[in-house]
Amino acid sequence: MQPKNTKYSKEKLPKLKFEEHLKMRPGMYIGTGSLGIINLLKGLIADCVELTESENYFFQIRLEPEQKFDLEIRTLADISKFEKSSTDKNNFKNYFLKASKVLSTEFCFNSVSSTETFLTFKLDQTILNEPVDYLELSEKILQWCYLNRNSEVLLIDRREKFLNQNYFSFPEGVKYLYNRMVRDSLGKPEFEIAFDQNLNGIDYQIFLGYRTDWYPPSVIASFANDIHTECGGSLVDGIVDGLIIGCTKYVKDNNLIDYKIKKKKFKNGLILIASVRGSEFKYGGSFKETLEEEKIKKEVKKIVKQLTIDFISNNKEKADKFLWRFDEKQLTSGMY
Missing domain, CATH: 3.30.565.10 (Histidine kinase-like ATPase, C-terminal domain)
Structure with a gap:
């Protein structure tokens, strides 16, 4: 056969x-x-x-x-x-x-x-x-x-x-979502940064705040065009890097030797809502869970770094409440 x-x-x-x-x-x-x-x-x-x-x-x-x-x-x-x-x-x-x-x-x-x-x-x-x-x-x-x-x-x-x-x-864009998250949370943010501009043909909206009276889990939502990038990616990473660099510079310039900047402490009490809108972006994951755009990461890192330095320099009392989490002399618990 x-x-x-x-x-x-x-x-x-x-x-x-x-x-x-x-x-x-x-x-x-x-x-x-x-x-x-x-x-x-x-x-x-x-x-x-x-x-x-x-x-x-x-x-x-x-x-x-x-x-x-x-x-x-x-x-x-x-x-x-x-x-x-x-x-x-x-x-x-x-x-x-x-x-x-x-x-x-x-x-x-x-x-x-x-x-x-x-x-x-x-x-x-x-x-x-x-x-x-x-x-x-x-x-x-x-x-x-x-x-x-x-x-x-x-x-x-x-x-x-x-x-x-x-x-x-919602003419205010994703600021609506940020305001809703703040309204629903326990503890009013003392440390807040906002950026809402178009740079090089890309619309950026960044709204973040820290509840400084206690340190609950973070609330983070990021978007690229109409996509909810549920696992973050370039936009969120760039914002967090900008925060770290801005705080590190302030601590170094002011000789705060007891302050140790650690990345894990930036998530405690954080409310972050951010979006970018522009041409086609690259994504990671089967369902576009992450944004993969190095130019976005570099741009927002630069933006947030400067905004962080400006806020800390001009709002000493609020900045001290935020930076206290890095003072290893006062905050000895590894929990935070």
Whole structure:
């Protein structure tokens, strides 16, 4: 008996178009279940922002029964580039509008003007039949809005007996999250540093504070564009290095011989919220858990070093409360 030929060639493999593959495996492109639809909705507004490059946006997302969705877009820029992405065969990066069209039984635009349009689509329930979790969608949109401070989103859910509605707008950006963390924490920060500027085409937002009355675990959140880099990376490392260098210089310049600067002590009582927004960044990990950009690390290290020196030099009483953790003569416990 002759053995079967198990060799494969490109010619033998079936060639599927994007539309066919998307219908077969939507989870590979947008995720599965409720989260997949949430990713689709969030991807639509993110693609619109990236393609139209306007100074501000208003989005209204309305959830209707039977997997029907209405998206209203108002902006200062021409929206036509976003509308054309549904048929653009060469753009594989901004594919969420194309995916919405492929995965829907009904799909249409109703343009009011070049800067205002309405998109209505009804998802094919044989492909995506799980209802969207409104609370989870609200959480995702909230985060997206404080990372996109020039955008407003009105979220409306008309699927239940009573209307659900939330409005999201955070012109202060991630400072909203920092203020929330401070408000929810025990002990008001005495040592605080803030930086909110554009340098060389990259937007930096850095907000950090130390609770100096006691030393609870740190609260750290970092973001790069719309990505939550859960394990930190270049942005967080650069900020901590800047703190260490600034404090070391101050201790050395003032001959504080009993103060020993140790990295582990910088995490105690720290509240740090930071974000960078710019061109495409490099990430580490399967799910982009870390930012891997040496230029970002160098820039924020320089920024935070100077801010640390300025704060300590100009706020002696508050600085002493913060620097006390490094005084080995007074603080003998290795716990801190």
